[in-house]
Amino acid sequence: MSDLVGFLRDQLDEEERDAGLAMAALLPARMLTGGEQVTVPVERVLRQLPKELAQHIARHDPPAVLADVASRRQILADHRMTQAEAVTEDDSLFWEECRECGGEWPCRTVRRLAARYERLPGFKDEWR
Numbered sequence: 001m002s003d004l005v006g007f008l009r010d011q012l013d014e015e016e017r018d019a020g021l022a023m024a025a026l027l028p029a030r031m032l033t034g035g036e037q038v039t040v041p042v043e044r045v046l047r048q049l050p051k052e053l054a055q056h057i058a059r060h061d062p063p064a065v066l067a068d069v070a071s072r073r074q075i076l077a078d079h080r081m082t083q084a085e086a087v088t089e090d091d092s093l094f095w096e097e098c099r100e101c102g103g104e105w106p107c108r109t110v111r112r113l114a115a116r117y118e119r120l121p122g123f124k125d126e127w128r
């Protein structure tokens, strides 16, 4: 079950890498202007698209994706697994729980973070 966190981190790494590549792909537009720092005319491109499509693209531009990835990384860091222990007269019991929620591991928050990837190869039914 603990490989859910590794799976999630891999997905966040991929999203971050893809957003970085998308930002790098915009750089040649700056070079075409003779090296001057200009605003890449994304807005001009978006104006030529249907409004709904342009709004969707604008919401998922690379800086927005990077901010979203950073936010989800922080949530994942907050909701990490910890070992819990209960000591009785005869025995000690150990189990894994969420450090933030104090409940089962992986907690509902981590499962919800993973839910967006349920159609990807490597996603396990037990993470639902």
Ligand SMILES: [Zn+2]
Binding pocket: 079, 080, 098, 099, 100, 101, 102, 107, 108, 109, 110
């Ligand atoms: Zn939690």
